[in-house]
Amino acid sequence: MSWKKSFQLAFIYVGTIVGAGFATGKEIVEFFSQYGFMGLIGICISGLSFIGFGVKIMLLAIELQARSFQQLNVHIFGPYFAPVINFIMFAMLIGVTSVMLSGAGSVFQEQLHLPKMAGILITIIFTLIVLLIGTRGLVWVNTLVVPVLILFSFLLAYLAFHLPDFMENVVKGFHFTWGAIIDSFAYAAFNISLATAVLVPAAVEIGDKKTVKRGGVIGGLALTLILISSHVTLVQLPSLTEFQIPMAVMVNTLAASLHFLFIIVIYGEIFTSVIGNLYGLERFVKRKIPGNTLTIGMAILSVAFAISMVDYGTLLSFLYPLFGYISLVFLLLLIIR
Numbered sequence: 001m002s003w004k005k006s007f008q009l010a011f012i013y014v015g016t017i018v019g020a021g022f023a024t025g026k027e028i029v030e031f032f033s034q035y036g037f038m039g040l041i042g043i044c045i046s047g048l049s050f051i052g053f054g055v056k057i058m059l060l061a062i063e064l065q066a067r068s069f070q071q072l073n074v075h076i077f078g079p080y081f082a083p084v085i086n087f088i089m090f091a092m093l094i095g096v097t098s099v100m101l102s103g104a105g106s107v108f109q110e111q112l113h114l115p116k117m118a119g120i121l122i123t124i125i126f127t128l129i130v131l132l133i134g135t136r137g138l139v140w141v142n143t144l145v146v147p148v149l150i151l152f153s154f155l156l157a158y159l160a161f162h163l164p165d166f167m168e169n170v171v172k173g174f175h176f177t178w179g180a181i182i183d184s185f186a187y188a189a190f191n192i193s194l195a196t197a198v199l200v201p202a203a204v205e206i207g208d209k210k211t212v213k214r215g216g217v218i219g220g221l222a223l224t225l226i227l228i229s230s231h232v233t234l235v236q237l238p239s240l241t242e243f244q245i246p247m248a249v250m251v252n253t254l255a256a257s258l259h260f261l262f263i264i265v266i267y268g269e270i271f272t273s274v275i276g277n278l279y280g281l282e283r284f285v286k287r288k289i290p291g292n293t294l295t296i297g298m299a300i301l302s303v304a305f306a307i308s309m310v311d312y313g314t315l316l317s318f319l320y321p322l323f324g325y326i327s328l329v330f331l332l333l334l335i336i337r
Helices: 002-017 020-024 026-031 037-064 069-111 116-133 135-161 166-171 178-206 209-234 246-254 256-288 293-307 312-336
Strands: none
Touching: 002 037, 002 135, 002 178, 002 209, 002 256, 020 026, 020 246, 020 256, 026 037, 026 178, 026 209, 026 312, 037 069, 037 166, 037 178, 037 209, 037 312, 069 116, 069 178, 069 256, 069 293, 069 312, 116 135, 116 256, 116 293, 135 178, 135 209, 135 246, 135 256, 178 209, 178 256, 178 312, 209 246, 246 256, 256 293
16 A cells, blocks of 8 residues: 555656646756757756655655645745745746646647637636545546656657667767756756645655655656656757757657647646646645635636736746746755755
């Protein structure tokens, strides 16, 4: 039973971190693939950070019996700095949720040729339903989506492996650059700080340190393997920084017949991220303002909905690097503490 819970926790960890930017490949290009082989080294740094800091945060949450990231931050940063950190994390979660909703709209618009608004509203309705179900809904959706995501990323990497210049494209750009190292830490810090909103209550609900530690390690390893397989696929693409959805280009190149499966995977990744973010935000708001889950969820999604009207590519390119560098401070303070 503990192994089952470990895998469920690992799937929640992976499902919360992957999202619109991850699924489209844009986020991976932005932080890793543009650096060539150094990007692969950066992925390994991020992967170790996902395992080390993810496990540490969850074990600390169990020790403190913290029900939200707000309580954990008070312990890590002290009563004076914690409110500032909480506000920044709250703003980041809202921002990323907005990017996810905009991404969902873009999938409907660009891939299914349906109105962007339809994609956003359908995602909001499904998200509220899962939120009302509670933790069971969060676990169920991630247990369904994450294994499909892992298999799909491995399949694309396998197909890319058979391209004539595969290894040449993977190892090119082998020159040291601090940008790749900084971006790898920024990526890990950004995602870990956001995942805290879900990992803290999930770890406390499980309660067993051994189970939680195992779940953190499995989740961190899974994220590393998905990043590596996506990276070696994306670097096969010439001028990869020019595409809004580079992974879609690779899917059409490697296996056009899988295009519809790609749409399902990309939407599933967006959906798991929206659910995870909303789950953490709802827990946070409930501690500040009394209200029922549905009302709070609708209020949060209304704000995210308004921001999601901005173009998906513009939102991601601006917010993600900004949040990444802000989160470096979070990671640094966590190391010191």
